[in-house]
Amino acid sequence: MPLTLATEVVTLKTKHPFVIARGGDDETRVVWVRLTDADGVEGWGEADPSRYYGETADTVLTVLQRLAPHLPRDPFDLEAAEARFAQTVPKNGAARAALSAALHDLVGKRLSQPVWKLWGLDPVRAPRSSFTIGLDTPEKMRQKVVEASPYPILKIKLGTEHDEQILRVIRDATDKPLRVDANAGWTRDRALRMFPVLKEYGVEFVEQPLPPEDLEGIAALHRRGILPVVVDESCIVAADIPRLAGAVDGINIKLAKCGSLREALRMIATARAHGMLVMVGCMIESSLGITAAAHFTPLVDAADLDGAALTANDPFVGATIDGGQIRLPTGPGLGVRRRTERGG
Ligand SMILES: [Mg+2]
Structure with a gap:
């Protein structure tokens, strides 16, 4: 059974408005991504869009829908999955990073080991x-x-x-x-x-x-x-x-x-x-x-x-x-x- 993808927009509030040379804001919308395998094991990732690279929570959601058909059948198939994501949407790093993190989380959970290990x-x-x-x-x-x-x-x-x-x-x-x-x-x-x-x-x-x-x-x-x-x-x-x-x-x-x-x-x-x-x-x-x-x-x-x-x-x-x-x-x-x- 293929992995199922669920997404949720999370609004993060900063303690202070965060301003850099290009401007700033006090609220940031990020996207929480969950992949669930046939056994109900979940892998989590987060897309943190960068306006500088043209991404917003909304572009992330659109891109995730485009990438969903390219999710691997086997979550351990990480290299090929990431290569397919990058080929499908060469930019949009934040959206792809969320899926990458979720797949690594899922693999670590299946092996009962932290990713760093x-x-x-x-x-x-x-x-x-x-x-x-x-x-x-x-x-x-x-x-x-x-x-x-x-x-x-x-x-x-x-x-x-x-x-x-x-x-x-x-x-x-x-x-x-x-x-x-x-x-x-x-x-x-x-x-x-x-x-x-x-x-x-x-x-x-x-x-x-x-x-x-x-x-x-x-x-x-x-x-x-x-x-x-x-x-x-x-x-x-x-x-x-x-x-x-x-x-x-x-x-x-x-x-x-x-x-x-x-x-x-x-x-x-x-x-x-x-x-x-x-x-x-x-x-x-x-x-x-x-x-x-x-x-x-x-x-x-x-x-x-x-x-x-x-x-x-x-x-x-x-x-x-x-x-x-x-x-x-x-x-x-x-x-x-x-x-x-x-x-x-
Ligand atoms: Mg910097």
């Missing part, structure tokens, strides 16, 4: 996650730094007219390690001026300083060697990595971009073959979406998996970043369950 990983090697401070007024940003006190590493979103002021406000409020994401918001000149300033402020690395297509400009920043350059918007799938070799220090993997857990593993292997740093990031997601990415974090150098921690109504319990340390669940599959009324 099936991959031969040691959960102790998972790195600490940064916590993101979104763009806001200086006063609100100071307040967010205080709220982020349990998290040992902060990520700041820049790419505005008043980046220096933001840096000063954050640095005055904390001496924690900082990472910066410009979300493609700078010009070459602006980036050249900002890098030494960021270095002054003790920033560890800079994510996507320039528009994704300006690889030449990004490579020039990398060559200056002031701070490591990690690309996010310039790197979607493993096939993007060879042309980035020598031009950047690292890549940021997101399931919403690459569309599958197995593609994330291929990206890690490809980046390593080119001597690059590997980071994993996320969208605003519930703990279901975050946990799918958390399972491969023992293989990465840096993580920004704060998507669920930024929400006020996370319906799931899975991987956590309490105190900044990523902790993987030990239950079978993704190890995610619904949160109970009492919050536990």
Whole structure:
């Protein structure tokens, strides 16, 4: 009997409106995907659409209907299933990632093993996650730094007219390690001026300083060697990595971009073959979406998996970043369950 697919739109509310260089919002609609096999075993996944890549909860639902006929008869047939999904809808990474996560969850549950164990990983090697401070007024940003006190590493979103002021406000409020994401918001000149300033402020690395297509400009920043350059918007799938070799220090993997857990593993292997740093990031997601990415974090150098921690109504319990340390669940599959009324 084939797998049956059920979908449900979940509206996540963020604790604060989440604003980056391109704009922001305080509500995000994600799609909870459930696959059920003939024995009633369920695999869960979440699609966390990125507006930047043209996805919304509604496009996800449409794409899932298109992909449903391509679900495997045998959930263990993961490689072929994911290849069919990517062939049917080459973009729409968030929708495909939800099915990929659900299939991996189902396989893990059938084998009674967590996904990280099936991959031969040691959960102790998972790195600490940064916590993101979104763009806001200086006063609100100071307040967010205080709220982020349990998290040992902060990520700041820049790419505005008043980046220096933001840096000063954050640095005055904390001496924690900082990472910066410009979300493609700078010009070459602006980036050249900002890098030494960021270095002054003790920033560890800079994510996507320039528009994704300006690889030449990004490579020039990398060559200056002031701070490591990690690309996010310039790197979607493993096939993007060879042309980035020598031009950047690292890549940021997101399931919403690459569309599958197995593609994330291929990206890690490809980046390593080119001597690059590997980071994993996320969208605003519930703990279901975050946990799918958390399972491969023992293989990465840096993580920004704060998507669920930024929400006020996370319906799931899975991987956590309490105190900044990523902790993987030990239950079978993704190890995610619904949160109970009492919050536990
Ligand atoms: Mg980014």
